[in-house]
Amino acid sequence: MAIVQTKNLSKVYNPDTVPVHALRDVSISIEKGEFTSIVGPSGSGKTTLLNMLGGLDKPSSGSVWVNGKEITSMKESDLIDFRLYNIGFVFQHYNLIPVFTAHENVSFIMLLQNRSKKEIKERADELLEEVGLGDRKNARPVEMSGGQQQRVAVARALASEPKFILADEPTANLDSTSAMNLLDIMSRMNREQNVTFVFSTHDQRVIDRARRVITMVDGAIHKDEYQNVEETKTG
Amino acid sequence: MKIIAAIAWRNIWRNPARSGVLIAAIVAGLWAGISVSSLSNGLIVQRFNNLIEQDLTHLQIHHPHYLAEREPWMVVLNADSIFLFLENDERVRSFAGRVLSDGIIQSPVTSTGVQINGIDIQREPLTTNFHLNLSEGEYLDSNLPNPVIIGERLAQKLQMEIGNRVVLMFQDTGNDLASAAFQIAGLFNTSSRVYDERNVFVRAEHLNDLISADAIVHEIAVILHDAADADSLTAQINHTFDEVKAETWYELSPELRYMSDFGNSVTFYVMVVIMVALAFGILNTMLMAIFERMRELGMMIAIGMSKARVFMLIMLESVMLTLTAAVGGMLLAWLSVRYMQRNGVDLTVFGGDSLLEFGFDPLIFPFILAADYAAVTLLVICTAILASIYPSIKALRLNPGDVIRE
Numbered sequence: 001m002a003i004v005q006t007k008n009l010s011k012v013y014n015p016d017t018v019p020v021h022a023l024r025d026v027s028i029s030i031e032k033g034e035f036t037s038i039v040g041p042s043g044s045g046k047t048t049l050l051n052m053l054g055g056l057d058k059p060s061s062g063s064v065w066v067n068g069k070e071i072t073s074m075k076e077s078d079l080i081d082f083r084l085y086n087i088g089f090v091f092q093h094y095n096l097i098p099v100f101t102a103h104e105n106v107s108f109i110m111l112l113q114n115r116s117k118k119e120i121k122e123r124a125d126e127l128l129e130e131v132g133l134g135d136r137k138n139a140r141p142v143e144m145s146g147g148q149q150q151r152v153a154v155a156r157a158l159a160s161e162p163k164f165i166l167a168d169e170p171t172a173n174l175d176s177t178s179a180m181n182l183l184d185i186m187s188r189m190n191r192e193q194n195v196t197f198v199f200s201t202h203d204q205r206v207i208d209r210a211r212r213v214i215t216m217v218d219g220a221i222h223k224d225e226y227q228n229v230e231e232t233k234t235g
Numbered sequence: 236m237k238i239i240a241a242i243a244w245r246n247i248w249r250n251p252a253r254s255g256v257l258i259a260a261i262v263a264g265l266w267a268g269i270s271v272s273s274l275s276n277g278l279i280v281q282r283f284n285n286l287i288e289q290d291l292t293h294l295q296i297h298h299p300h301y302l303a304e305r306e307p308w309m310v311v312l313n314a315d316s317i318f319l320f321l322e323n324d325e326r327v328r329s330f331a332g333r334v335l336s337d338g339i340i341q342s343p344v345t346s347t348g349v350q351i352n353g354i355d356i357q358r359e360p361l362t363t364n365f366h367l368n369l370s371e372g373e374y375l376d377s378n379l380p381n382p383v384i385i386g387e388r389l390a391q392k393l394q395m396e397i398g399n400r401v402v403l404m405f406q407d408t409g410n411d412l413a414s415a416a417f418q419i420a421g422l423f424n425t426s427s428r429v430y431d432e433r434n435v436f437v438r439a440e441h442l443n444d445l446i447s448a449d450a451i452v453h454e455i456a457v458i459l460h461d462a463a464d465a466d467s468l469t470a471q472i473n474h475t476f477d478e479v480k481a482e483t484w485y486e487l488s489p490e491l492r493y494m495s496d497f498g499n500s501v502t503f504y505v506m507v508v509i510m511v512a513l514a515f516g517i518l519n520t521m522l523m524a525i526f527e528r529m530r531e532l533g534m535m536i537a538i539g540m541s542k543a544r545v546f547m548l549i550m551l552e553s554v555m556l557t558l559t560a561a562v563g564g565m566l567l568a569w570l571s572v573r574y575m576q577r578n579g580v581d582l583t584v585f586g587g588d589s590l591l592e593f594g595f596d597p598l599i600f601p602f603i604l605a606a607d608y609a610a611v612t613l614l615v616i617c618t619a620i621l622a623s624i625y626p627s628i629k630a631l632r633l634n635p636g637d638v639i640r641e
């Protein structure tokens with residue numbers, strides 16, 4: 001069964017004035033364990049599609065199914081709850097809570113899930129170790145580099161044990177070394193823990209590491225192809 | 236909830252300058268509001284206590300028409316039965332019978348109209364604290380023949396001193412004019428210039444002998460353990476004794492009640508002005524905080540924080556910020572009021588002693604109840620909650636997909 005699936009998904013902004021067709025009849029299916037990049041020029045609908053997959057936006061028509069559940073018809077409050085347990089997010093601008101330490105940022109989502117203190121502490125420690133920030137857990141975002149902040153964001157996304165992780169341009173604000181380091185971490189998680197990742201990206205380094213590349217043009221899927229990836233390790 | 240409170244608390248200190256300015260404004264506002272209110276209360280409570288405890292008491296009993304017509308023959312009938320009734324009532328702290336007459340005081344220099352108060356020198360000091368106003372000389376228990384005590388200002392007007400004789404002229408119960416010489420035993424000084432110039436005090440039995448051959452009482456003043464019992468006791472006396480009329484302090488002196496109500500409304504309006512200013516301050520600060528943190532709030536909603544929790548976060552932030560300031564403001568106000576309570580605030584520097592003309596003591600001792608601090612705290616919390624509703628709704632309307640992308 002597909003982890004996430006869209007059926008004839010369309011999104012039109014300003015339908016009554018100057019209609020902008022952000023998505024046109026998009027149907028895709030992503031299986032568990034995939035490492036998928038959604039690529040395309042600016043305005044091609046990558047972020048809109050990602051928002052639809054994450055339940056952050058409602059389509060004009062069509063539907064989105066996550067783990068066999070249709071999320072497009074869900075009430076907003078149910079959808080927020082659904083996201084908490086099923087979808088992980090990594091944002092281009094990291095979007096950590098600035099008043100929290102790395103450890104607290106990772107713990108935050110588990111606190112929202114009402115997990116036990118012990119479990120939260122252990123999992124946050126473990127995830128920060130996995131992303132190579134075991135020694136920076138008491139640092140606040142302002143005390144960390146962009147790469148480190150994005151690694152905390154990955155740990156946070158993983159903390160809720162989601163069905164899949166959506167990453168919107170995760171390397172766009174990172175230098176080359178930090179970007180490759182982040183990609184190493186994510187592909188290792190994908191390989192070793194079978195975590196499903198879906199990226200929107202312009203970054204050729206990300207595209208090169210993806211096993212599936214969906215190319216969008218003018219809101220429609222232009223190409224959907226699988227590629228052989230040679231695992232490399234940097235940084 | 237704990238995590239929401241932790242974020243809210245830390246968010247307050249993200250922009251220390253902005254939060255600091257709001258906190259300083261609230262501290263200053265509350266300090267000023269409480270100080271002004273306590274001064275206003277002090278002014279009124281002092282005036283209230285002066286009137287009640289020096290002269291008026293909690294209730295008085297007269298002939299039903301005495302206060303309107305003030306005829307000497309309008310005496311309290313069955314005074315002894317009433318005294319017995321009052322002696323046996325647990326609500327009564329003390330009472331005293333008074334013989335009264337409107338008359339003229341005459342010195343070799345001038346004469347002026349006064350109220351002559353014949354007081355029971357045993358019971359009156361137990362009922363009122365008027366005797367504490369004696370500034371010079373002796374009280375009415377003096378060995379002088381026919382002693383009288385008069386106000387210092389009246390003495391100046393009459394150009395009399397202690398030991399001098401004055402003549403009191405008045406009407407007796409048969410409507411004949413009577414007069415007698417009295418010797419000034421002492422001088423008094425209250426906080427009311429008018430009162431001091433319009434009242435003289437003699438022994439009740441002396442005045443009684445001059446007015447009537449019978450033992451008479453024109454007024455019974457009653458002081459209670461608890462002023463709140465005035466209504467019930469007054470009603471009971473009026474029900475039990477048909478031939479007299481008992482009235483509470485606020486029926487006898489409606490302006491005193493008006494003044495008391497006015498004091499409460501001053502406090503209310505001062506606090507309303509402060510709370511409105513406070514509400515705008517909170518609204519401004521919280522709106523700015525939300526506009527600055529759109530993306531962060533959007534992220535929280537995106538990853539699964541319910542909108543109820545976001546709403547709670549903004550509310551808690553406002554309440555915590557305001558309460559922090561309120562604690563500071565009230566602490567400062569408490570210290571200031573405490574200092575002023577010990578030393579008093581001398582208003583003569585602002586207007587001479589003109590307050591005396593209106594019966595107010597120019598040396599004010601602020602007064603505020605602990606309950607008032609609790610009420611202010613509650614008011615501040617309510618204001619903070621009300622002022623943060625709009626910013627909270629604004630936060631709820633965020634579309635995480637839009638704000639994260641911006």
